[in-house]
Amino acid sequence: MKVVAVIMAGGRGERFWPKSRSNMPKQFLSLTSDGKTMIQHTVNRIKSLIALEDIFVVTAVSYRELVKEQLPEIPVENILLEPVAKNTAPCIGLAAAYIKEKYEDAIMIVLPSDHLIKYNELFVDTLKDAIKVAEEANNMVTIGIMPSYPETGYGYIHFGSRKENTQGNVYEVVNFVEKPQLELAKEYLALGKYLWNSGMFVWKVSTILNQFEEFLPKMFIGLQEISKALKIGDMDEVENQFRMFDAESIDYGIMEKAKDIYTLPGNFGWDDVGNWLAIERINKTNEDNSVVKGNVITIDSKDMIIEGGEKLIATVGINNTIVVDTGDALLICSKDKTQDVKKVIENLKICNRREYL
Amino acid sequence: MKVVAVIMAGGRGERFWPKSRSNMPKQFLSLTSDGKTMIQHTVNRIKSLIALEDIFVVTAVSYRELVKEQLPEIPVENILLEPVAKNTAPCIGLAAAYIKEKYEDAIMIVLPSDHLIKYNELFVDTLKDAIKVAEEANNMVTIGIMPSYPETGYGYIHFGSRKENTQGNVYEVVNFVEKPQLELAKEYLALGKYLWNSGMFVWKVSTILNQFEEFLPKMFIGLQEISKALKIGDMDEVENQFRMFDAESIDYGIMEKAKDIYTLPGNFGWDDVGNWLAIERINKTNEDNSVVKGNVITIDSKDMIIEGGEKLIATVGINNTIVVDTGDALLICSKDKTQDVKKVIENLKICNRREYL
Numbered sequence: 260m261k262v263v264a265v266i267m268a269g270g271r272g273e274r275f276w277p278k279s280r281s282n283m284p285k286q287f288l289s290l291t292s293d294g295k296t297m298i299q300h301t302v303n304r305i306k307s308l309i310a311l312e313d314i315f316v317v318t319a320v321s322y323r324e325l326v327k328e329q330l331p332e333i334p335v336e337n338i339l340l341e342p343v344a345k346n347t348a349p350c351i352g353l354a355a356a357y358i359k360e361k362y363e364d365a366i367m368i369v370l371p372s373d374h375l376i377k378y379n380e381l382f383v384d385t386l387k388d389a390i391k392v393a394e395e396a397n398n399m400v401t402i403g404i405m406p407s408y409p410e411t412g413y414g415y416i417h418f419g420s421r422k423e424n425t426q427g428n429v430y431e432v433v434n435f436v437e438k439p440q441l442e443l444a445k446e447y448l449a450l451g452k453y454l455w456n457s458g459m460f461v462w463k464v465s466t467i468l469n470q471f472e473e474f475l476p477k478m479f480i481g482l483q484e485i486s487k488a489l490k491i492g493d494m495d496e497v498e499n500q501f502r503m504f505d506a507e508s509i510d511y512g513i514m515e516k517a518k519d520i521y522t523l524p525g526n527f528g529w530d531d532v533g534n535w536l537a538i539e540r541i542n543k544t545n546e547d548n549s550v551v552k553g554n555v556i557t558i559d560s561k562d563m564i565i566e567g568g569e570k571l572i573a574t575v576g577i578n579n580t581i582v583v584d585t586g587d588a589l590l591i592c593s594k595d596k597t598q599d600v601k602k603v604i605e606n607l608k609i610c611n612r613r614e615y616l
Numbered sequence: 617m618k619v620v621a622v623i624m625a626g627g628r629g630e631r632f633w634p635k636s637r638s639n640m641p642k643q644f645l646s647l648t649s650d651g652k653t654m655i656q657h658t659v660n661r662i663k664s665l666i667a668l669e670d671i672f673v674v675t676a677v678s679y680r681e682l683v684k685e686q687l688p689e690i691p692v693e694n695i696l697l698e699p700v701a702k703n704t705a706p707c708i709g710l711a712a713a714y715i716k717e718k719y720e721d722a723i724m725i726v727l728p729s730d731h732l733i734k735y736n737e738l739f740v741d742t743l744k745d746a747i748k749v750a751e752e753a754n755n756m757v758t759i760g761i762m763p764s765y766p767e768t769g770y771g772y773i774h775f776g777s778r779k780e781n782t783q784g785n786v787y788e789v790v791n792f793v794e795k796p797q798l799e800l801a802k803e804y805l806a807l808g809k810y811l812w813n814s815g816m817f818v819w820k821v822s823t824i825l826n827q828f829e830e831f832l833p834k835m836f837i838g839l840q841e842i843s844k845a846l847k848i849g850d851m852d853e854v855e856n857q858f859r860m861f862d863a864e865s866i867d868y869g870i871m872e873k874a875k876d877i878y879t880l881p882g883n884f885g886w887d888d889v890g891n892w893l894a895i896e897r898i899n900k901t902n903e904d905n906s907v908v909k910g911n912v913i914t915i916d917s918k919d920m921i922i923e924g925g926e927k928l929i930a931t932v933g934i935n936n937t938i939v940v941d942t943g944d945a946l947l948i949c950s951k952d953k954t955q956d957v958k959k960v961i962e963n964l965k966i967c968n969r970r971e972y973l
Binding site: 277556558559567569570571572573574575576577580582584586587588589590591592593595596597599600602603606607612615 | 634913915916924926927928929930931932933934937939941943944945946947948949950952953954956957959960963964969972
């Protein structure tokens with residue numbers, strides 16, 4: 260069966276402020292030393308598996324030009340537009356409707372656009388195993404990540420028995436669970452039966468549309484209308500239907516309720532690059548245990564993350580601090596307060612200083 | 617006797633980097649909330665005592681336009697130019713030669729251009745007392761400052777007996793001593809007989825020229841040549857002679873060797889604004905005990921000194937830190953490391969990055 264990929268690239272990623280902005284969110288930034296952006300990495304790592312004309316990108320209308328610019332090899336008709344942000348269920352439903360229209364049915368790999376993976380070959384092998392599981396029946400497959408600490412910012416996948424006679428490591432999913440409190444997260448780790456939910460899925464288009472019909476029937480009707488509109492090229496109607504969708508995540512809307520889900524514990528150096536601290540995980544540190552980019556002089560400064568540009572940045576006697584300088588905004592944040600960057604964003608929103616968002 | 621003031625404004629003030637630059641040093645910066653620059657404050661506080669046409673400014677050729685711009689009320693012919701920086705003795709000698717040419721003799725008040733004084737009236741009263749002492753004989757008068765802590769960055773004045781039958785607080789100077797080590801500075805404070813040397817002097821032009829003749833005879837000959845050249849308006853010769861001077865401080869060249877020196881212990885809220893820490897002494901702190909200027913959002917940040925401009929500066933969980941943002945350079949410095957800002961300057965000099973100096 261034809262295999263296609265759907266890259267979700269509509270996120271507004273506020274945790275990388277001030278470099279990530281509403282007009283230039285994280286998936287379009289280069290946070291690695293190779294100069295490639297997150298979405299470019301996402302496409303590159305599946306190129307060996309999926310033909311370029313079978314890679315679809317779902318993004319906001321306002322990011323269309325960014326996608327065209329950064330992914331010139333992707334056919335423009337594969338850039339699917341969300342007129343408004345409605346979370347992952349409508350995004351995936353829209354893509355399913357498009358792919359159904361083009362190929363009737365296909366295996367559909369759903370990928371976030373702003374994660375990093377170190378071992379691409381192992382990742383692709385994992386996807387290949389997932390494709391086989393999705394192909395053999397109406398199974399839904401999710402790629403889990405072996406937790407390395409009790410993260411409270413991710414959902415978890417409770418897995419059960421191993422799937423017999425199957426290539427790779429494939430396990431039945433007992434259930435999806437929402438982001439836990441710290442104590443519960445610790446318990447999940449101790450139990451050895453929980454994986455992080457990475458937001459990467461593999462299933463047939465027909466399978467996922469069946470799930471919409473069962474668990475999100477109202478949205479399914481809208482998707483049918485979208486299919487009709489696509490047949491006659493009525494893009495205004497596609498947009499109208501999309502606008503009427505409720506905002507809903509695929510996890511809450513379908514995965515937490517569905518059956519016949521399998522998970523593959525991914526083991527390929529995954530990083531969701533969730534905030535500025537990720538920079539020191541995904542880049543080499545220098546002799547001061549710092550990651551420094553730009554025109555920087557550090558005096559007596561260790562364990563820094565400095566993301567500058569042309570402007571000279573001099574630090575004197577500063578440790579454990581994140582410095583991010585952009586043309587119009589500068590962030591200086593203690594490494595143990597990265598979660599409070601959102602307070603800056605809140606402040607900017609309250610004061611309606613949209614130019615900085 | 618005519619009283620004139622000589623404001624020394626040739627300094628390159630590196631300790632306020634990156635705001636202070638070789639093309640815009642500290643004396644031309646506004647570091648107070650009233651928007652007035654240091655040199656404007658210097659002129660304003662003596663206006664009641666000295667006519668504007670009797671205020672002279674000695675500065676570098678490259679600062680001439682800055683002086684004209686910031687002190688439009690000072691006659692341009694009162695801006696005396698040092699073709700090269702030669703420390704304070706040549707600077708004061710040059711001014712003495714000019715004033716001698718204009719007035720034959722006069723009381724000459726020598727003032728740095730980059731200090732702040734809180735109680736201007738008390739300061740002017742002190743100068744008035746000093747003028748009387750300088751007028752009555754060939755006395756040299758220096759304004760001392762009551763030390764508030766064992767500073768090792770200033771020279772000290774060892775004072776002796778009180779001068780009898782004299783208005784104000786006037787003491788004989790036993791000797792000038794150079795910048796002490798910390799232990800010695802502590803001893804000076806304990807002894808109660810030492811004042812800080814503020815670099816403010818009052819003397820007759822004839823008196824200081826006599827001192828040049830005695831202690832810096834080679835420089836004195838040069839000053840005589842300058843006088844001759846001034847008479848015929850040969851400014852090239854003035855410049856030539858100045859270039860030949862040895863670099864020498866007035867403290868080391870004359871004050872440490874001379875007799876008949878008196879000091880007045882100044883008590884008028886003096887601050888030499890020696891480094892960025894001064895900003896919190898001379899400005900009001902906010903509810904976070906911070907001094908903040910510019911477009912700033914602070915989250916969970918206390919005891920900060922932030923000197924910004926239009927660019928948004930957001931600090932999150934940062935304390936006791938100095939942040940100075942300018943168009944092309946940003947300094948982030950721990951408050952207890954302000955002395956190491958000079959290491960940044962050294963680094964820039966070694967790498968010949970003159971654009972940042």
